[in-house]
Amino acid sequence: MSDIATALAGAIGADRVVTGGDAFERHRIDYWVLANLRAREGRLGPPPACVVRPRSTAEVQAVVRTAQQHGVAIVPYGGGSGVLGGAVAPGGAIVVDLTAMDALLDVNDLALTATAQAGLLGGEYERRIQARGYTTAHWPQSIDLASLGGLVATRSAGQFSTRYGNIEDLLLGLEAVLPSGEIVRVPAFPRSSTGPDLRQVFLGSEGTLGIVTEVTLKVFPLPEQRVFGSWAFPSMAAGLEAIRRFVRAGWRPPVVRLYDAVETARTFSQWAPEHSHLLLVVSEGPMAMVEAELTAVAAAAGDAVDCGPAPTGHWMEHRNQVPSWDFFFEKKMIVDTIEIAATWDKVTPLYDGVVSALHGVPGMVAASAHSSHSYLNGTNLYVTFAIFPPDFAKAEAGYLDAWTRVMETTMRLGGTIAHHHGIGRLRAPWLVQELGSAYPVLLALKRALDPANLMNPGALIAPR
């Protein structure tokens, strides 16, 4: 064992420290396609020193303090579902796997809050609170793989966000271990004006400013009614315009998803007309709310083709099924998704711009997008691309070409480069331009809390 592994074994117990074997190997990468490709091809960099599995906040604190004493980097690791390399540890680092901290600590039936340890996976958390009659109303596609702390650390969005908001709207309180080893607790209040909201330091911090160890989230009573609808539009622009109209009028159906013609044909051809762009809507809540809402959505859809509830029901059933990366690698393909967002005035040109830019990549066989999270002011685009590289040995270059085109096109057309997957290691170089004059504020925050740069170095903030 390395010095640091020995020290950590002394601090929290040898049984909590893993330095080899399958579990160790699994923690060398997360769900980033490029890390998976490199692993498959034996091209990963030097391994981390060890994986530790603390059982308590005190043990996380002991790990952080030990790391500080030894000047060794720390990478927090939740469910490993990040898709941007945020949890891909640099050589020699300590990977802190939080999934042994998976207790549901409290459910408050009056305050409508639940408190859990940060390593609890989202799907298991949802099952436990559903048994109490509640839902978290936060349904990222990764719900069964992602830890609650990871959802907070990456600024996650859920499929029901148009009504319930995203993780920053759902997180009421938290506990975190700072890079110094100090424990910070922010209690759950309905709302405060007690200076800057300190939860925000950790929301989106991706392990660079501390380790989230406990979260208190809103819970919602399970809805009385849930009703599905779908409408087919002749263009993305027409579908986006319909969403903009009903959102502008004040309606917020939980699920609002508009697929372009490529994705509609791929998944919903059974129900939608050829070449159409399909809008799926889920409304839920008291029946009076659902009825009024769906009537308003139908009115905003105008002369779009009503395709009934079936496509939305199909999506609800299959929404979290995705093929493995290996499935594509074996076909000599590389596939990924990129989520961006823009205000309503910019989103249609952005859609056209990124799809068109992707088609310039050699071997690009499909480039498409859907909008899946709508707001008063705009919406996101969830872009999917598939490359069948002329030479698969050069797949990585094509992949980076695709990402570069989308990032640069997004910034040129006034969008934001990340809607809900975060920054990780892949997007870090582009964050400098995205934040622009505000980037030094992020750097100041980082230096203030982690002067030795030991917390997840390379993620979020690109090395100089």
Place this chain on the structure above:
Amino acid sequence: MSDIATALAGAIGADRVVTGGDAFERHRIDYWVLANLRAREGRLGPPPACVVRPRSTAEVQAVVRTAQQHGVAIVPYGGGSGVLGGAVAPGGAIVVDLTAMDALLDVNDLALTATAQAGLLGGEYERRIQARGYTTAHWPQSIDLASLGGLVATRSAGQFSTRYGNIEDLLLGLEAVLPSGEIVRVPAFPRSSTGPDLRQVFLGSEGTLGIVTEVTLKVFPLPEQRVFGSWAFPSMAAGLEAIRRFVRAGWRPPVVRLYDAVETARTFSQWAPEHSHLLLVVSEGPMAMVEAELTAVAAAAGDAVDCGPAPTGHWMEHRNQVPSWDFFFEKKMIVDTIEIAATWDKVTPLYDGVVSALHGVPGMVAASAHSSHSYLNGTNLYVTFAIFPPDFAKAEAGYLDAWTRVMETTMRLGGTIAHHHGIGRLRAPWLVQELGSAYPVLLALKRALDPANLMNPGALIAPR
């Protein structure tokens, strides 16, 4: 002129620097009752060096850089409507009055955003965007007195918050001048996951981390319909329970205000039964939404007495009228309000606790509260007290006794000490306990951005 005034005159023009006269005197205090009492009694501390009135972000930058060169403190000053002394400058400081920066820069009809300079007052901003068919949906009682930058810097809440959210939900982008003099711009996106949300550094910063110079806010189309209702309950607990029920079911009427029996008798005795606690509700939006919402509210009100639309209409007309502090001083009284909040499980004991604690202050002639901002997880209490001190020369001691009782009772009963007025100078000593283990994070942020502690020293962060 002092050296600093001369230097500032050189930097931005002598006509922008005020060192005496009525305008100067007015800027020595804000709307904090104690500052007004001290001014009336000639007990203010040493005066600031000067008041400057920059016309542009570049001039704000020049002021900040000049202040840094001379090591002189800076206090940003908007409309002067803060009620906690946040803008009461220490002796020798530079007061930066931002109200000359009052341009509405842009209204985007598709993105539903408006961008304005931070010195524009809220009421004038609302009139200008209403002329374009929009509302900001942010109606603090101080709307005609408060600047947009001040609303951001204090984490303001508006009377229509239960539907539309508070300033942190409405602010999409901003520009600020950092203590270093650097200009930071955060553009308006519907939502991003690009690291910690850097707008949050300035929301609630009360001038201690920079000067907000421009804001981009959501705007909402003027509502199709607006309908009023009111119901009288036998107790605060019963009224709070009704609110909790309809909010839990998913309804969010913009205005939800529950007055205790003291306040109901004071303002609504014409309509409400004796000893009752009156709930006012405003619903607005598409007619179908309004109808469904008011039906649900009425159902949640159960067997409360329906008092019809008139009391709510009365409140809408008179809601921003408040007597001057002098009106009370002349009666030898001191009066103030304290806004706190708690989750639903804690709010009724908190109401009982603070009202009871206030009655222990010698000369307390009235202590009452209403709830005016409700959330899924809880609500606020807007406490009003009136002291007729046995000896008016000791009014300040009685006032501080009242505040101390409410702050300590609130923390003991699990509430938050500030719902929407911020911290200022009055609450700063209690913020240490309120934030607890998170307080060092605020201090780290302060040291990182303002190492010389020149930005509004004494506000938000209490001197050691």
